[in-house]
Amino acid sequence: MGLRGAPRPRTAASRNRTAALEQLWRAPTAQRDPAGRAPSRRKPAPGPALAALTDLLGLAGPAWLLLRAGDQPRPMAAAAVAGLVWAGLRGVRGRYTDRPGTGPGGALGSVGDWLVLIGLLAVLHTAADAPVDPATAVVAVTPGLLIATAVAGVRRWQRSGRRGHRARRVLLVGEASAVGRAAELLNSRTDHDYRLVAAIPVGTARLELDGVQVPGRLAGCPADDDVSTVLGGVYAHAADLVLVAPGPQLTGDRLRRLGWGLHDGGVALSVVSELPGVAAERVRPVTAAGLTLLHIAPPLRGGPQTVLKNVLDRTGALVGLLALTPLLLAVALSVGLSSRGPVFHRQVRQGQHNRPFTMWKFRTMVADAEHLKARLAASNEADGPLFKMRGDPRVTPVGRLLRRTSIDELPQLVNVLLGQMSLVGPRPPLPEEASRYDEREHRRLTVKPGLTGLWQVSGRSDLSWQETVSLDLWYVDNWSVAADMGLLARTVRAVADGRGAY
Structure with missing residues (x-):
């Protein structure tokens, strides 16, 4: 009497059958590419270790010089301790990881790490009753922050520059x-x-993929040749990653056994998650009772990051208005002289929680543009509730240039300063557009609308309505201050490119 799933006693017959199955398990059904080797595990890159050493020396070296110049006691020991704590802190917070989807943290991450370092050094200073002057110590570790920020920027640039040279060759199974x-x-x-x-593919359903090779097919139920078929496809196409899309016919023990065979063959395995629109930073895997659970952090709706976002929004808007005053005056003059009508175009838009507000722009159309819109309804090139038209006859020559460079949006810095908009967020809809939103689309109004956002850096008016909504919903659920900083940087490139601006 035995337990279901428990190992059974081995007999001569079972040993022979097992040996045959193991041989079938390991034998690929397709020939390997003779010009290359089978995929193997990648060797760890020296980049993270070098970055950690750079952080350690970049903080400890200047700290030792400054402490010594300030006649502080035991500058070498104090600098060494600060450097080790700094490198250890950065390592614990994942700044040296080089996995897909992770990064060095950027400038904002370095500043956060440095503030934590100050707190840790203050605790050590009090616990050890160190004679080092605290103010001098803070000045001494400041160069370490600048060096770490520079190193993080270089690493991110290298990662983006090498993207095309280290693309993963993917075999998709499911x-x-x-x-x-x-x-x-x-x-x-x-x-x-x-x-x-x-x-x-798994099962007998027809797979229609243009330009994608199909080297084999798995049966609808678990079979002894699952691994050999997948490995055959890996070797035939020099893939180094198997991406599995689980389903009723490919889950549980079958997926587990497939993973065993792939890992024994030195092939990486990834599983497609059924969590669309969730950033990796919000997902935390844990194990309980033999189950792998994915804990999903809720979207940011309050807390320190929200306060910091509001501060950065209003500070950035104020600085932008002051710095761009000459440009704004020149644009206002050109708009006023080029066509009849007001310099600014005021329009009611729907903001956070569907609250209306008046949005400001430089006027880019003729004065009676709203009355002419009904005549052009048949020429609308956008789907959904939007109205977009290439070569819109209502746009003035100056307005076309302003739209091409997005300068017409700059007066919205006033809306940001007033707290009605954010620097980054979804675009604010017109009342008639918002009135046609369904429940999914209405979620776009959960956060403040933005001067720029994912839509701006992803094609603007070239995007379909559903693509725009998907990008906005991703931002609503996954925004962070660090992501906002990245989108602002990408906006500069998108504006210079001008793609989708009309």
Whole structure:
């Protein structure tokens, strides 16, 4: 009498059958590419270790010089301790990880680490009753922050520069419908490191993928040749990553055994999550009772980051208005002289929680543009509730230039200063557009609308309505101050490119 799933006693017959199955398990069904070797695990790059050493020396070296110049006692020991704490802190907070989807943290992350370092050094200073002057110590570790920020920037630049040279060759495995969805998403975007080279469907459903090789097919139920079929596809197409889209026919023990075979063959395995629109930073895996649980942090709706975002918004808007005053005056003069009508265009838009506000822009159309809109309804090129038209006859020559450079949006810095808008966020809709929103689209109004956002750096008016909504919903659920800083930097490039601006 035995337990279901427990190992059974081995007999001569079972040993022979097991040996045959193991041989079948390991034998690929397709020939390896003779010009190359089988995929293998990547060797760890020296980058993280070098970055940690740079942080340690970058803080300890200047600290020792400044402490020594300030006649502080035991400057070498104090600088060494500060450097070790700094490198250890950065390591604990994941600044040296080089996994896909992670990064050095950027300038904002370095500032946060440095503030934590000050707190730790203050605790050590009090506990050890060190004779070092606290003010001098803070000045001494400041160069370490500048060096760490520079190193983080260089690492991020290197990672982005090497993206095309280290793209992962992906073999996609799963049921036809799931494989089709994953393939469509992978092929529709270029801002990732994954290149789809082949797909192996599960079951008998027809798989329609243009330009994607199908080297084999898995049966609808677990089979002894699952691993050999997948490994055959890996070797035939020189893939170094198997991406599995789980489904009713590929889950549980079958997926586990497939993972065993792939890892034994030196092939990396990733599983597609059924959590669309959730950033990796919000997901935390834990294990309980033999189950792998994914804890998902709620979207930011309050707390320190919200306060910091509001401070940065209003500070940035004030600085921007002061710095751009000459440009704003010149644009206002050109708008007023080029066509009849007011310099500014005021329009009621729907803001956070669907509250209306008056949004300001430089006028880029003729004075009676709103009355002419009804005549152009048949020429609308946008889907959904938007109205967009290339070569809109209502746009003035000066207005076309302002739209091409997005300078017409600069008066919205006043709205940001008043707290009605944010520097980064979804675009504010017109009341008639918002009145046609469904429940999903209405979620765009959960946060403040923005002067720029994901739509701005992803194609602007070239995007379909559903693509715009998807980008806005991703931002609403996954925004952070660090992400806002990155979007502001990418906006400069998008404005210079001018793609989708009309």
